[in-house]
Amino acid sequence: MxxxxxxxxxxxxxxxxxTFPIAxxxxxxxxxxxxxxxxxxxxxxxxxANAILVPFLIYAIAAIGLNxxxxxxxxxxxxxxxxxxxxxxxxxxxxxxxxxxxxxxHILLAGGITAIVGAAFGLPSLRIKGFYLAVxxxxxxxxxxxxxxxxxxxxxxxxxxxxxxxxxxVFGHAVTGANTTPAAQYLIxxxxxxxxxxxxxxxxRGTIGRSWMAIRDMDIAAEIIGVDPLKAKLTAFAVxxxxxxISGALFFAVYLGAVEVGEAFxxxxxxxxxxxxxxxxxxxxxxxxxxxxxxxxLPVALKVLGVDVLGWPTQIVSHLQLVVVGxxxxxxxxxxxxGLAQMxxxxxxxxxxxxxxx
Amino acid sequence: xxxxFLYGIEVVINGLMAGVMYxxxxxxxxxxxxxxxxFNYAQGVMALxxxxxxxxxxxxxxxxxxxxxxxxxxxxxxxxxxxxAFAAILVTLGxxxxxxxxxxxxxxxxxxxxxxxxxxxxTIGLAYFLEGVGDLMWGSDIKTLAVGLxxxxxxxxxxLTAGLGGDDFYGFFIDKLDMVATLVAIVLVAALIxxxxxxxxxxxxxxxxxxxxxxxxxxxxxxxxxxxxxxxxGLVALVAxxxxxAKSGVQFSLSLIALKALPVLMLGGFTSIPGAIVGGLIIGxxxxxxxxxxxxxxxxxxxxxFAYVLALIFLVFxxxxxxxxxxxxxx
Numbered sequence: 001m002x003x004x005x006x007x008x009x010x011x012x013x014x015x016x017x018x019t020f021p022i023a024x025x026x027x028x029x030x031x032x033x034x035x036x037x038x039x040x041x042x043x044x045x046x047x048x049a050n051a052i053l054v055p056f057l058i059y060a061i062a063a064i065g066l067n068x069x070x071x072x073x074x075x076x077x078x079x080x081x082x083x084x085x086x087x088x089x090x091x092x093x094x095x096x097x098x099x100x101x102x103x104x105x106h107i108l109l110a111g112g113i114t115a116i117v118g119a120a121f122g123l124p125s126l127r128i129k130g131f132y133l134a135v136x137x138x139x140x141x142x143x144x145x146x147x148x149x150x151x152x153x154x155x156x157x158x159x160x161x162x163x164x165x166x167x168x169x170v171f172g173h174a175v176t177g178a179n180t181t182p183a184a185q186y187l188i189x190x191x192x193x194x195x196x197x198x199x200x201x202x203x204x205r206g207t208i209g210r211s212w213m214a215i216r217d218m219d220i221a222a223e224i225i226g227v228d229p230l231k232a233k234l235t236a237f238a239v240x241x242x243x244x245x246i247s248g249a250l251f252f253a254v255y256l257g258a259v260e261v262g263e264a265f266x267x268x269x270x271x272x273x274x275x276x277x278x279x280x281x282x283x284x285x286x287x288x289x290x291x292x293x294x295x296x297x298l299p300v301a302l303k304v305l306g307v308d309v310l311g312w313p314t315q316i317v318s319h320l321q322l323v324v325v326g327x328x329x330x331x332x333x334x335x336x337x338x339g340l341a342q343m344x345x346x347x348x349x350x351x352x353x354x355x356x357x358x
Numbered sequence: 359x360x361x362x363f364l365y366g367i368e369v370v371i372n373g374l375m376a377g378v379m380y381x382x383x384x385x386x387x388x389x390x391x392x393x394x395x396x397f398n399y400a401q402g403v404m405a406l407x408x409x410x411x412x413x414x415x416x417x418x419x420x421x422x423x424x425x426x427x428x429x430x431x432x433x434x435x436x437x438x439x440x441x442x443a444f445a446a447i448l449v450t451l452g453x454x455x456x457x458x459x460x461x462x463x464x465x466x467x468x469x470x471x472x473x474x475x476x477x478x479x480x481t482i483g484l485a486y487f488l489e490g491v492g493d494l495m496w497g498s499d500i501k502t503l504a505v506g507l508x509x510x511x512x513x514x515x516x517x518l519t520a521g522l523g524g525d526d527f528y529g530f531f532i533d534k535l536d537m538v539a540t541l542v543a544i545v546l547v548a549a550l551i552x553x554x555x556x557x558x559x560x561x562x563x564x565x566x567x568x569x570x571x572x573x574x575x576x577x578x579x580x581x582x583x584x585x586x587x588x589x590x591x592g593l594v595a596l597v598a599x600x601x602x603x604a605k606s607g608v609q610f611s612l613s614l615i616a617l618k619a620l621p622v623l624m625l626g627g628f629t630s631i632p633g634a635i636v637g638g639l640i641i642g643x644x645x646x647x648x649x650x651x652x653x654x655x656x657x658x659x660x661x662x663x664f665a666y667v668l669a670l671i672f673l674v675f676x677x678x679x680x681x682x683x684x685x686x687x688x689x
Contacts, residue, residue, distance in 0.1 A: 076475055076478075124670060124673070124674055127673070127674050127677050128670075128673050128674070128677055129677070129685075130474065130475065131397055131474065131475075131478065131628065132624055132673055132677065132679075134475075134478070135620045135621065135623070135624050135666075135669070136624070136666070136669070136670045136673065138617070138620065138666055139663060139666035139667050139669070139670045142662045142663035142666055143663040143666070143667060145662075146659065146660070146662055146663050149659075150656070150657035150658075150659070151657070220687055267617070271482060271486075274479070274482075275482075275483075278479055312428045312429075313424075313428060315424075315498065316424055316425060316428050316494065319490045319493040319494045319498065320490065320494065321490070322486050322487070322489050322490030322493070323486075323487055323490035323491055323494065324490075325483075325486050325487075325490075326483045326484060326485065326486030326487025326488070326489070326490060327483070327487050328483075329479065329480070329482065329483025329486065329487075330465050330480050330483040330484060330487065333469065333472075333476055333479060333480045333483065334465065334468045334469060334480075337472065337476055
């Protein structure tokens with residue numbers, strides 16, 4: 001009834017090519033933003049921030065990054081954990097070397113450094129394709145984790161080999177360290193999520209996004225019609241790593257505060273982010289958010305159900321979680337290879353006709 | 359001959375034996391990939407699952423006992439009997455064949471014709487699922503696998519070779535288990551090649567690997583062949599699980615041998631059985647030598663990534679691997 005193109009007349013090209021062509025979608029978008037920015041910061045508490053909202057926002061950035069590479073450009077990467085580690089360690093080195101500079105600059109620079117590293121590891125993608133590339137990105141994963149473990153310059157020669165985020169401020173509010181309020185943690189993550197999502201959305205519907213999608217659909221054909229594979233693949237690796245680096249920096253500095261590289265950025269992190277993209281939907285920004293929300297909420301829900309309600313030992317619940325996640329991946333790939341985003345598209349199709357389908 | 363040189367040779371020999379173990383895991387990948395185009399990431403977890411099942415059956419554990427106890431509040435753990443190793447291996451083989459059937463029937467039959475990368479992701483899901491099931495069934499504590507395989511260094515080889523070097527050389531240290539594993543691997547590969555060449559099922563298997571539709575049109579049942587191939591991969595996983603399990607205990611890290619096998623496959627090519635073996639040997643020797651000669655200079659523990667970097671550099675020059683079929687792309 002409300003969800004209609006009818007009656008919403010576009011009179012300019014700008015209006016015609018906007019992100020949300022349906023008026024209801026625009027209202028929904030502004031409503032979500034308003035709730036996220038104006039309501040949640042005032043009601044958020046420690047549990048919600050640490051267990052759900054902050055990890056959700058951080059993983060959403062990582063999922064957007066991987067989705068650009070895998071979903072839009074078709075290059076499967078299993079090195080996400082390694083690139084998140086680059087972001088985290090770059091952020092740490094910047095924070096400790098330049099204590100007076102704003103945290104926002106550090107996080108952006110950490111993303112930039114990760115982009116350079118990512119583009120370097122993307123170079124083989126020009127020769128290697130498909131599976132071989134997926135396995136080759138594992139080289140990045142293992143090599144980077146080893147590097148941050150062994151070269152003590154990266155963790156400032158600390159005895160434990162860990163990195164700890166010192167207290168830093170944005171506009172006079174602590175965003176890292178022990179005295180951070182949940183609202184500050186949440187807001188800085190939200191700031192970056194909003195920025196990244198806007199950037200990603202506009203990149204993917206512009207020239208560069210179209211060249212990524214051409215490479216994904218068939219790289220030889222794309223090359224013949226004039227898409228430069230070198231430029232398209234390397235920009236995809238760089239942009240994707242930029243987002244992943246930001247999420248790694250936030251994950252370390254804002255969310256965890258102290259990180260041991262093998263534990264926090266191991267291969268399981270790579271798979272987790274890849275699963276978010278698959279379950280959410282490859283090649284869809286909404287899918288990145290949906291997948292991140294799903295896989296952040298699932299363990300919490302299982303834990304609440306299994307440990308708190310049924311009273312099972314945590315160990316069994318964590319094993320069940322593996323079964324459920326693995327089963328869901330297979331289920332989604334069989335039933336809906338395009339993920340939650342495709343379901344959402346179906347719902348929208350239905351909504352257009354509702355309540356009078358013909 | 360100087361002692362340093364001889365120790366270098368010892369490293370190479372041990373590397374060759376480690377390479378055989380990698381090749382053993384890689385074989386399972388190649389079998390499934392050739393026949394169905396599925397790149398089975400779950401191969402390592404299958405080895406873990408097979409080893410867990412073997413230990414569980416031998417010790418007479420009740421499957422899912424932790425879950426049952428948690429749900430019904432009971433206290434059962436063991437049936438109270440032990441099964442001899444040989445019988446337990448047969449039971450485990452039965453479980454792996456059932457698993458092969460289930461995987462094919464419930465998952466991959468529905469994914470026929472999907473893009474290879476979708477199939478790959480499905481096997482990652484399968485790996486998580488199977489790992490969870492294995493832990494739920496048999497518990498996640500570290501188990502020792504005692505099927506009567508010899509352990510420790512071989513004194514015979516050590517005494518025999520001690521005279522080669524000077525006073526600071528004490529002979530080659532070679533693990534007996536590695537020697538057994540090498541023998542078993544050779545037998546297994548010979549048996550697989552024999553099976554593929556000289557039996558009816560083996561020929562059908564090769565036909566399917568060659569061309570699905572042509573095989574289907576001459577009356578070969580694809581479903582049957584796929585279940586067969588998954589069962590064979592299960593058998594290879596069982597052998598690999600027994601060898602690795604006897605070496606380092608049955609625990610979660612066993613499933614990480616899949617990650618060791620991936621660079622082997624890249625190097626050897628995904629479709630070639632000889633490739634898997636040669637690739638395994640190159641990686642085994644390469645990473646041991648690198649760790650021995652250059653490792654101490656840059657902090658050690660290079661074995662985690664060296665294989666990948668080697669394979670990566672190699673692929674840049676030869677994108678289909680050593681023995682892989684030439685990649686021809688058409689628009």
